[in-house]
Amino acid sequence: MTATIDAxxxxxxxxxxxxxxxxxxxxxxxxKYRGRPLAVVKPGSTxxxxxxxxxxxxxxxxxxxxxxxxxxxxxxxxxxxxxxxVVNVSRMNRVLAVDTTNNTMTVExxxxxxxxxxxxxxxxxxxxxxxxxxxxxxxxxxxxxxxxGVQVLRYGNTRELxxxxxxxxxxxxxxxxxxxxxxxxxxxDLKHLFIGAEGTLGIVTRAVVKLFPAxxxxxTAFIGLGSAAGALRLLDHMKGALGERITAFELISAFSMNVxxxxxxxxRSPLAAPHAWYVLTxxxxxxxxxxxxxxxxxxxxxxxxxxxxxxxxxAKNEGEARRLWDLRETLPEAQIVDGRNIKHDVSIPISAxxxxxxxxxxxLEAAYPGVRPVNFGHVGDGNLxxxxxxxxxxxxxxxxxxxxxxxxxxxxxxCVHRFNGSISAEHGLGQLKRDEIRRYKxxxxxxxxxxxxxxxxxxxxxxxxxxx
Ligand code: FAD
Ligand code: ZN
Numbered sequence: 001m002t003a004t005i006d007a008x009x010x011x012x013x014x015x016x017x018x019x020x021x022x023x024x025x026x027x028x029x030x031x032k033y034r035g036r037p038l039a040v041v042k043p044g045s046t047x048x049x050x051x052x053x054x055x056x057x058x059x060x061x062x063x064x065x066x067x068x069x070x071x072x073x074x075x076x077x078x079x080x081x082x083x084x085x086v087v088n089v090s091r092m093n094r095v096l097a098v099d100t101t102n103n104t105m106t107v108e109x110x111x112x113x114x115x116x117x118x119x120x121x122x123x124x125x126x127x128x129x130x131x132x133x134x135x136x137x138x139x140x141x142x143x144x145x146x147x148x149g150v151q152v153l154r155y156g157n158t159r160e161l162x163x164x165x166x167x168x169x170x171x172x173x174x175x176x177x178x179x180x181x182x183x184x185x186x187x188x189d190l191k192h193l194f195i196g197a198e199g200t201l202g203i204v205t206r207a208v209v210k211l212f213p214a215x216x217x218x219x220t221a222f223i224g225l226g227s228a229a230g231a232l233r234l235l236d237h238m239k240g241a242l243g244e245r246i247t248a249f250e251l252i253s254a255f256s257m258n259v260x261x262x263x264x265x266x267x268r269s270p271l272a273a274p275h276a277w278y279v280l281t282x283x284x285x286x287x288x289x290x291x292x293x294x295x296x297x298x299x300x301x302x303x304x305x306x307x308x309x310x311x312x313x314x315a316k317n318e319g320e321a322r323r324l325w326d327l328r329e330t331l332p333e334a335q336i337v338d339g340r341n342i343k344h345d346v347s348i349p350i351s352a353x354x355x356x357x358x359x360x361x362x363x364l365e366a367a368y369p370g371v372r373p374v375n376f377g378h379v380g381d382g383n384l385x386x387x388x389x390x391x392x393x394x395x396x397x398x399x400x401x402x403x404x405x406x407x408x409x410x411x412x413x414x415c416v417h418r419f420n421g422s423i424s425a426e427h428g429l430g431q432l433k434r435d436e437i438r439r440y441k442x443x444x445x446x447x448x449x450x451x452x453x454x455x456x457x458x459x460x461x462x463x464x465x466x467x468x
Contacts, residue, residue: 054172067141073430109140224275249380
């Protein structure tokens with residue numbers, strides 16, 4: 001063990017091999033998984049990553065790739081064996097090039113997402129990936145989880161934002177696929193194997209990502225309406241009237257708003273009356289601000305007249321827009337007012353979302369009378385955060401989480417499967433859903449995944465125990 005640590009120190013320098021005070025690297029963000037690494041290694045370059053991986057390959061030492069450690073499924077933390085090496089890429093945090101003609105940016109894996117957004121803005125461009133963890137998650141982690149967030153409707157997932165990758169393979173070889181090409185039909189598109197692989201196929205060290213024109217104008221609206229089906233009608237109506245300019249379309253249930261207000265009384269709906277459902281939507285235009293405002297008012301005015309929505313407020317300035325988004329972004333932490341709940345991050349074809357919500361609500365209510373679903377999400381992408389809080393009476397928080405999680409997951413995930421959905425729209429499988437996924441993917445699909453894993457990582461050293 002000490003021989004391995006000494007050899008790692010010889011590669012990256014002793015100050016960059018950590019063996020004490022490892023909590024920030026050993027435990028996940030939700031403190032659900034608490035591991036014990038042999039060491040945490042922080043390489044400063046691709047060459048150092050490759051040398052570390054070659055050493056681990058030679059000694060059969062398991063590697064856990066890690067970036068910002070904000071992942072929610074235990075994918076980026078080691079097990080408790082004390083034998084796994086965490087390779088944390090946070091020191092590799094340089095933007096290497098910005099090409100405003102090709103509209104691309106070449107970056108190292110440890111760049112914090114917010115830094116990339118700011119760098120793009122400084123060049124009059126937009127890097128559209130945006131999620132609540134953006135102040136600490138890093139692009140290597142975003143790529144490895146194929147992160148989503150609030151602008152997927154307009155710009156796509158991380159997968160759609162990556163043009164090229166550099167990856168250190170489990171053998172220690174470096175694959176340089178750092179091309180900024182929008183067209184390349186020369187066989188298998190390898191980068192897509194590593195995007196969303198959660199660190200099981202190699203360590204992403206650099207990437208070429210896409211940039212877009214910076215929006216010249218934005219509009220934010222908060223809308224009250226009577227049903228989830230109404231939200232889908234509204235989305236259709238807005239797509240017809242406003243087209244590509246819709247960048248975010250978030251659904252929030254009445255109970256989620258109630259949770260928010262109890263968490264912090266300042267976080268209230270800005271609408272005069274309560275509604276069964278709310279939609280928070282953002283629009284952006286790279287040209288004319290006045291035209292955007294007029295089109296949004298006309299579209300939402302039309303939705304009011306047609307009875308699709310019951311009420312709406314438009315943010316008059318950036319501060320008001322910020323306060324509306326605070327409602328949505330505080331929701332994940334606000335749920336704690338009723339104790340911990342059982343979380344699901346699912347996707348359903350958009351057209352089936354309202355029926356799915358009705359079906360899963362009914363199935364849970366039948367099993368647990370008085371159960372309280374906290375339901376919100378990126379409904380413009382068919383992605384719901386469907387979280388299940390225990391009934392007001394009958395269960396302690398501990399009993400709910402420890403004894404009922406498996407049954408609640410089964411009810412929700414079976415319902416997702418019936419609607420031809422996915423049990424993970426954003427967060428991935430990691431350790432949390434590694435076993436659960438075997439119920440929903442075919443043996444054929446799992447077999448192909450295992451074959452790819454075995455081809456790239458025959459010794460099984462790269463993030464073992466995650467995904468498959
Ligand atoms: P880590 O947590 O460090 O790692 C995540 C996974 O990627 C692990 O399996 C790890 O082994 C692997 N990995 C990390 N770096 C590399 C690398 N260089 N090479 C290979 N594998 C690597 N996610 C969304 O998709 N949408 C959201 O809206 C969203 N909101 C969030 C809000 C909050 C408050 C929090 C805490 C998390 C949220 N997440 C969301 C989840 C999380 O932020 C994302 O999964 C993010 O992309 C993880 O990035 P990271 O740098 O923290 O990665
Ligand atoms: Zn989300």
